[in-house]
Amino acid sequence: MIEPSLALQAGIRAHLIAAPAVMAHVAADQVRTGPTRPEDFPSIIMAGAQTEFLGRAAGNQYSARVNLDLHVWAIEAGADTAKTITFAVQNALFTWPTMSGGELDAFAVTHAIFPRDPDPQFGHGVMKIEAVVRWRL
Numbered sequence: 001m002i003e004p005s006l007a008l009q010a011g012i013r014a015h016l017i018a019a020p021a022v023m024a025h026v027a028a029d030q031v032r033t034g035p036t037r038p039e040d041f042p043s044i045i046m047a048g049a050q051t052e053f054l055g056r057a058a059g060n061q062y063s064a065r066v067n068l069d070l071h072v073w074a075i076e077a078g079a080d081t082a083k084t085i086t087f088a089v090q091n092a093l094f095t096w097p098t099m100s101g102g103e104l105d106a107f108a109v110t111h112a113i114f115p116r117d118p119d120p121q122f123g124h125g126v127m128k129i130e131a132v133v134r135w136r137l
Contacts, residue, residue, distance in 0.1 A: 001101030001135040004064040005049035008099060008131055009033055012070070015097035016044065021088040025081075037122075041075040042085055054132070063105065063134045072125040079114060082123030086112050089127060102135035 001007055017028045022044075030043040038045060048069040057063045070089060074081035096107045110128045117124050 001099075003051065004102065004133040004135070005051045005066045005068065007102050007135075008066050008068060008097075008129075008133060009046045009049065011097035011099035012046065012068075012093070012129070015095075016089060016092055019088070019092035022085070022092050025085045025088060036071050038073055041073055042081060043071075043073045044085070044089060045071045045073065047071060057134055059136070061134050061136045063132060066129075066131045066133055068129045068131075070127040070129060072123075072127070074123040075121055078121055078123035080123065082125040083114060086114075086125035086127060093129070099133065102133050104131055105134050106130070106132040 013031050016022045016031050026042050026044055030040055033046045036045060036047050046068055050067045052065040054063040054065060072082050072086045072089065074085060090109050090112065093109050096104050108130050110130050112125055112127045114125050
């Protein structure tokens with residue numbers, strides 16, 4: 001398995017691209033990792049990953065807690081569109097994503113915030129995700 005936060009990001013991306021309610025708002029190539037303000041809108045950008053290694057688990061496995069931010073950006077109808085997309089993403093993530101080379105022991109969207117952008121044409125939502133990832137070397 002690759003580093004846990006990278007594996008989680010790849011799993012979330014694949015999961016969101018497979019969700020028709022999310023793809024109704026955002027093009028698949030705009031669901032990605034990268035800088036927090038995109039050039040193309042609307043976008044879902046995964047950033048700010050933090051990995052806390054929890055140690056060994058049963059059966060020669062390892063585990064880590066991963067915290068991740070999903071930034072939702074919109075320009076058309078700004079804040080309302082960002083909230084609509086964020087809600088679609090949250091609903092899609094009620095079903096846990098799968099990961100290549102690892103398993104999720106816990107997964108939650110803990111909360112969403114909608115900070116005001118200095119430029120009022122932009123809508124911005126930030127979803128906080130927490131997961132516990134388990135893998136075998």
